[in-house]
């Protein structure tokens with residue numbers, strides 16, 4: 289049971305978003321949701337002024353859970369409702385395709401009404417009358433669950449015209465992607481929803497809050513982010529802000545996969561648990577009695593961290609003054625800021641663990657195959673560079689490495705990041721830069737031709 | 749074009765009223781732009797007929813008042829859209845890191861061997877010579893914590909093994925036997 293994180297860790301875990309999802313007997317039906325207090329926050333929100341809800345979300349300090357950690361209230365504040373004359377759209381990013389991330393799927397499949405309630409409140413707060421859930425195409429089952437849940441919500445007038453007699457109208461529809469990772473990037477998502485190839489738009493000017501869906505103001509938020517809004521309305525922004533640490537408020541769902549004994553997803557207050565505690569106490573340590581070699585802390589685009597590393601972290605101490613402390617990888621408290629200070633990012637919360645038997649060139653080759661496949665192809669540096677890096681890595685794992693390869697990889701990665709339309713450019717070069725820099729010796733030893741065939745790519 | 753002069757499939761020349769009704773319902777969900785219904789209609793067609801023929805591109809573009817290229821460019825961009833039928837049972841195995849660490853590449857090889865999926869059908873899809881089975885790699889399926897992840901048609905499987913595959917094959921044989929009887 290605990291294998292997939294289905295049972296909350298009784299000691300430390302603090303489940304808000306996943307509070308009911310794994311409860312025995314809890315179903316995605318609306319009746320079950322209502323029995324557990326569902327849609328009470330919607331009633332509360334509809335009695336509030338939309339601007340007051342935005343103010344609560346700002347006060348809560350909520351940061352987006354989709355990857356970049358942008359403050360949600362600030363994003364919502366970009367739309368000037370006094371001036372705006374166009375329709376506003378709210379889009380839920382349920383594309384969840386960042387390797388290592390598997391939290392949103394749990395929410396969608398097990399507690400869809402929590403998301404729907406969060407979306408209705410968020411739509412109301414942003415004056416949106418039409419919202420879409422962009423769900424990745426592979427989750428056909430999730431799309432069916434959501435459609436059923438939306439029909440249930442409509443039947444009870446939580447959706448539709450004049451919701452609960454408030455005079456507010458809203459509908460939400462499900463839109464299925466079709467297998468392209470770039471649809472998770474917010475402007476790619478918008479293009480896809482407009483019936484086009486998911487080519488990201490250049491920002492500026494295409495910040496969704498100004499020029500989003502059909503060039504109207506649009507809010508794009510992640511599944512977990514939108515669920516949090518419901519709880520902010522419930523407890524109030526100030527109370528929510530007390531959970532976790534300043535700038536890392538609320539809980540976060542961490543997904544752990546790879547070489548640990550008990551992989552799974554776990555919800556903790558911001559900064560309440562360290563990397564070491566999560567890996568060793570919660571996930572049972574490294575599997576097969578092996579040792580930790582490296583981990584990627586925030587989905588596959590995040591820079592890799594190496595076992596034994598020590599980081600100099602600048603942070604505010606209790607008195608509010610800045611201090612610099614030394615921390616080992618295991619001591620890093622899990623939050624946005626500390627992981628960023630370690631030189632990586634907490635991104636989407638997906639932690640991928642590699643044990644000491646793993647070949648880092650092969651692991652990177654695997655990830656590079658992903659990026660080479662998923663580049664949308666608009667920008668030459670990304671399209672050509674991602675494929676080129678993959679070819680070099682394939683060659684190295686195939687035993688045909690050349691002495692210049694490690695440097696070639698670094699040069700290629702350096703030519704992509706910062707030169708592209710969207711952040712995919714960084715996403716595909718950060719793993720390469722960090723793997724080569726931190727495991728230089730392995731890349732150098734593979735940079736000499738020898739008969740070898742990668743284990744992770746043996747059949748590809 | 750999609751594929752040279754494909755014959756219509758049975759039923760494809762007459763799209764039943766139910767199909768038309770579903771299509772209209774989908775279009776109704778995008779009041780600001782019919783074009784937004786492109787991908788949903790492609791999904792609808794593929795669910796009904798298994799793959800997207802030239803006729804699909806024509807029909808959808810006419811329905812939405814678009815040029816065929818607007819639909820065709822989606823077909824060639826999105827990996828889930830197919831212009832050829834895949835096997836009667838299609839295995840999608842996750843190839844990305846967490847699953848690879850848990851042996852998904854070995855599983856892929858086992859499925860290929862078990863199903864005799866030896867014919868490379870482009871885009872990394874392998875099909876058995878009689879067209880019964882196909883196997884393909886897909887990217888991370890958002891089930892990395894219970895790797896390896898696999899999909900069979902639209903059903904998701906976690907911690908998949910060759911035993912899972914055997915069970916699925918046995919079940920499908922039973923179903924067919926029952927239908928044949």
Ligand SMILES: Cc1cc2nc3c(=O)[nH]c(=O)nc-3n(C[C@H](O)[C@H](O)[C@H](O)COP(=O)(O)O)c2cc1C
Pocket residue numbers: 351352353354355356357358360381382383384385386469470471472473474475508509510511513514710711712715
């Ligand atoms: C290449 C790329 C892929 C992304 N994939 C996802 C995704 O699958 N899910 C997601 O919520 N955000 C994803 N994002 C982030 C979104 O662009 C966007 O920042 C996010 O949906 C905003 O929501 P939030 O503010 O609630 O985090 C991706 C970004 C990039 C650059």
Ligand code: SF4
Pocket residue numbers: 470487488662663664665666667668670671708709710711712713
């Ligand atoms: S960076 Fe890559 S994924 Fe992003 S727009 Fe350019 S080519 Fe497409």
Ligand code: FES
Pocket residue numbers: 387388389842843844845846847848887888889890891892893895896897
């Ligand atoms: S890596 Fe296979 S499901 Fe994520």
